[in-house]
Amino acid sequence: MTTPIQWQEQIEHVCTHMGIQQVDLLLDQAGWGHCAVPALKMLTPKVSWFSLFTDTPEQNLLDQTPLLMRLDLTQWRHKAWLEQLVEHATDGRLMVVISSWPFEVLSKALQGFSQLAWGKQTGLLRYYDSRIFPLLMSSILTDQQRAEFMQVASYWGWLDRDNQPQWLQGTGQLHQNNIQVSPFVELNDQQFDRIGCISDAQQLLNDESFDFLGKSQEQRFGLFYSLAVQAGQENHVGDLAKYVQQKLNGTVDPV
Template sequence: MSLTHQEWIAKLERNTRSQGLRNVYLIADQGVLSSPLLDGLLRLSPPVEWYSLFKGQPEELLLEMAPLMMRLELACWQHRQWLLDLMTAFEQKPGLLIFVSPLECSCLASIMRNLADGAWEARSGLVRFYDTRIFPVLINHILTEEQKAWLISSVYHWSYRDRDGKVCWLEGECALDFSVLPEDIKINFTDEQMMKLDVAIDAQLLTTSEKFSTFFSSQEEKFNTLWEMGWQAHQDNFIGNLIDWYEMHLGKR
């Protein structure tokens, strides 16, 4: 177990205890792993309460590829070891999102499923908010205040690794009287929000390439700068190859 894992677990434990809780929740995206998690999950004793976020969706039968939400008791050594195993499995993968909440697991699963079931105009589609590369962009730049509240108001803390492997924390604004019914939660994207997502995808593709790497000291700095520049290009009605825009503006830094 790495030092980072020890510190991560210890802080999660402090956060749960400070709220009078004993468990943490997480979403693990099996789709980014080379082998599914289900076999190991189903062998755990005592059993773990878990839900597939694909339930009710066209992808429902693809259970071994589904993002799984689960509830783990940190005081149970088997659950604790499973969490450590997941931290290791996702060390270089963008698909482990951990959170602390007082809500029941089944209620949270309904909320998370509905958040993953987005729409744009008349079309539905999967919102991979649990992808830790897109999660902070959604929170900081893309979602409306109401949409962001659905992610923030149901939890005390979110935690994940960023592109540089740093453990990050996002404080929630958990309302114990959380009254929005899960079925009322639906992210309907506007054209502008979809354009921001497209800019984020382009920025991520460039972040993982060698292009422009000499300008930055970290992957997070590179992505955030490219995203901001890409969105500025859109606002300035730039027409042409976005690479030219980046080269022009990065050369002025």
């Protein structure tokens, strides 16, 4: 398990390696019980920040909005704020984005990533939740969609469910031209269902009746996710926890 200090040191090391003295953070405030905006407004030197709910019907929900902020790692107050966040913004709330893009351009791109379209419906794609992001990148988004995420950053970083640092290298470069990012992420039925499977697997992970598995949190989640996907492919209807329990026991009834 990585300590908050070790995680912060790794973030700073990657920034130094890339020749970047700033770090962008995505903070998911939903259900957190805290609002970071007042503290951000008090920081000096001034911190650039942006609500992903800007110009949406939820724009006044500043205590629930995902926030993007850019911290200057040469400023001790900014580093102290980073220390507070890595210590207290746990449970998938904090995503690290190491990017050389201008802040306004990056803000609009990351906001666009949060807007999903599925058929005639629209909604919020919570990619900034680090429990969701890895599967989006590895198996749910199309190559073209994934490429848009990759181009905005040199690295994406997060702590996994076992509090181990994970880094995904992007393709973002200095002085990029012809930057194009879609205003929303369009999902097909299968992609939408797979995102639902992430939620189902996370609920199973929190179910104490499966503690007997004795695996790491990430291993257990991976198992639950694969079984949730399988249940969908088999058109299973009913209690998913019971299905998983039967599957683990090798007693799932044929469909």
